[in-house]
Amino acid sequence: MDSPKFLNRYHAVTNNQLPAQFQIVKSIPTRYDISKSLDELWNIHERSMEQYRSLLDLIDSEKRYPEKLTAACTSLLDLKIAIAEKLIEKCCLCEHRCDVNRKRDEKGFCRLTETSRYTSEFLHMGEESELVPSHTIFFTGCVFGCVYCQNWDISAYPEKGHQVNPANLAAIIRERRHSGARNVNFVTPTPHAHNILKILREVSVNIPVIWNSNMYHTREIAKLLEGVIDVYLTDFKYGSDRCAKKYSKVQNYLEIVKRNHEIAYQKAEIIIRHLVLPEHLECCTKPVVRWIAKHVPEVRFNLMFQYTPQYRSREYPEISRRLLPDEKEKAIAIVKESGIEDILI
Numbered sequence: 001m002d003s004p005k006f007l008n009r010y011h012a013v014t015n016n017q018l019p020a021q022f023q024i025v026k027s028i029p030t031r032y033d034i035s036k037s038l039d040e041l042w043n044i045h046e047r048s049m050e051q052y053r054s055l056l057d058l059i060d061s062e063k064r065y066p067e068k069l070t071a072a073c074t075s076l077l078d079l080k081i082a083i084a085e086k087l088i089e090k091c092c093l094c095e096h097r098c099d100v101n102r103k104r105d106e107k108g109f110c111r112l113t114e115t116s117r118y119t120s121e122f123l124h125m126g127e128e129s130e131l132v133p134s135h136t137i138f139f140t141g142c143v144f145g146c147v148y149c150q151n152w153d154i155s156a157y158p159e160k161g162h163q164v165n166p167a168n169l170a171a172i173i174r175e176r177r178h179s180g181a182r183n184v185n186f187v188t189p190t191p192h193a194h195n196i197l198k199i200l201r202e203v204s205v206n207i208p209v210i211w212n213s214n215m216y217h218t219r220e221i222a223k224l225l226e227g228v229i230d231v232y233l234t235d236f237k238y239g240s241d242r243c244a245k246k247y248s249k250v251q252n253y254l255e256i257v258k259r260n261h262e263i264a265y266q267k268a269e270i271i272i273r274h275l276v277l278p279e280h281l282e283c284c285t286k287p288v289v290r291w292i293a294k295h296v297p298e299v300r301f302n303l304m305f306q307y308t309p310q311y312r313s314r315e316y317p318e319i320s321r322r323l324l325p326d327e328k329e330k331a332i333a334i335v336k337e338s339g340i341e342d343i344l345i
Contacts, residue, residue, distance in 0.1 A: 006298045006342055007130055007269050009060070010231050013208045014182045019065055020208055021056070021268070022077065022200045025227040028052050029072035030079045038086050045083060045223070048076045052227050065206075077201050080224045084194035088114060092218050094143035094190050095256045110141045112158050116195040117141075119154050119161035121172060123181055128271060128302060128344060131210070131233075135173060135181035139188045143216050145249035148277075148313040155188065164195050170202030177205045185210040185233070190217045193224065200228065215260040216250060222263045232264040233271045239287030243280065247316070261296050271300040275307055276331045279318045285331050293338040302344040303335050 012018040030048045032041060059066055087093060088102040098108025105113045117140045124136035138151070141158030149155055173184050184207050186196055200209065208230040215234050217225075236257060238244040244253030264270055274288055292301065305328050307319075314320045335343055 006300060007231065007271075010130070010183075010208050010269050012063075013206065013230055016206055017065060018059065018063070019069055020206055021230055022203070022209055022228045023069065023071075023206055024056055024059065025052055025076045025080070026071045026201070027069050028055070028076035030074060030076045032074075032079050032082065034082055038083065041079065041083050041086070042223075045076075045079055048079060049227065052076060056227075076227070077197065080228070081194065081197045081201065083220075084197055084224055087220055088194055093193050093221055094216050095218055095250075095252065096143060097218065109145075110143050110158065110191040112141045112191050114194075116164040116192040117158065117161040118164060118169075121169075121176075123176060123179065124185065127185065128233075128300065130300070131183060131185065131271075133180050134183055134185045134210070135176040135207075136185040136187060136212075137169070139186065139192050141191055142188050142214075143190050143250075144214055147247050147311060147316060148307070148309065148319060149311045150308075151188075152311040164192075164199070166195065166198040167202045169199050170204070173199070173203050173207065174205045177207050181207065183208040183210050183231070185212050187212040189213055190221065193217070193221050197224070197228065214248075215257045215264070216253075217260060219259075222260060226267045229264075229268050231269045231271060232261075233273070234261065234264070235273050235275070236261070236288050236292070237275065237284070238280075239284040239291070243277075243284055247277075247319070258291065258295070261292075265296045265299075269299075270296060271302065272296070273302045273304055275304045276323060276327065277307055277319055278321055278323055278327065281327060281330055281334070286334050289334050289338045289340065293340050297340060298342075299340070300342045300344065301335065301340050303331060305331075 013020050028048055028051050032044045090099045091102050096109040100106035100108040102114045119138050121137040123133040125132050127134045140154050140161050142155035210231050210233050211229045212233040241253050244250050309320045
């Protein structure tokens with residue numbers, strides 16, 4: 001399907017008919033004292049977000065790019081950055097909630113400190129059709145420990161790659177936008193949320209922001225992402241907490257990921273990917289598809305058959321092979337019977 005039904009705002013931003021959400025947030029003047037408590041900063045954040053929501057509604061109702069949308073000297077985005085900086089001092093960016101002080105080089109599950117690194121950035125032509133060319137930036141580290149990870153050489157070695165300099169990376173984003181990028185696509189972004197906000201503060205061009213994520217972030221990060229992310233490109237892996245723990249080393253998967261999908265559905269647009277795993281149609285594919293059809297039906301849904309045994313998957317016999325033709329057929333039938341309208345197979 002070449003004309004997705006549910007990404008109208010994204011296309012308007014791509015065509016510069018509407019501003020990206022982060023550009024609106026940058027225009028909201030916000031006064032705060034960094035020495036205040038986190039609770040006090042959150043209170044200021046909520047008041048400023050009310051201004052943002054009102055302005056967003058006005059802009060979208062008029063369906064045009066405002067002529068006088070300019071960045072404030074101290075903006076709501078600056079406040080979001082200040083809050084994120086406090087969050088990593090007792091880190092709660094993901095639901096591992098390691099509580100380590102990353103500013104003091106303490107490391108939790110993701111093994112990342114305050115510094116972010118990325119291994120590559122390029123115009124990706126292999127994403128969903130409405131995204132390409134997508135300026136894709138691959139960050140190191142991950143909040144999951146997937147035994148079949150295709151990017152294990154990046155996720156398992158967070159010290160690799162180039163150190164993020166927000167101004168420099170923002171300049172690259174600007175250049176890629178002028179070269180035809182339809183969006184900027186942050187891959188594995190959760191543990192880097194504080195630095196991604198800093199990058200966007202420096203971005204001058206209008207460009208949709210893609211959060212390419214496993215959706216295991218906390219409520220705190222969900223609040224900071226409102227007004228920043230235009231499209232959530234999500235990876236809804238499992239329909240079972242047992243499978244999530246066994247293959248990705250995470251707890252309470254369904255509660256967290258369902259919650260974050262519902263929040264994202266209210267605040268932005270969504271493309272959901274589901275990678276079909278061998279022997280996991282009944283425990284994962286079927287419940288994932290049924291939940292999506294009921295709770296977040298207006299999405300672009302991508303049923304993916306690219307699974308190949310990678311990394312440590314050979315240690316798990318049930319997933320140490322490629323999908324069988326009948327598994328693909330059954331997965332397609334599950335999705336078609338679900339009632340989801342916008343399907344990519």
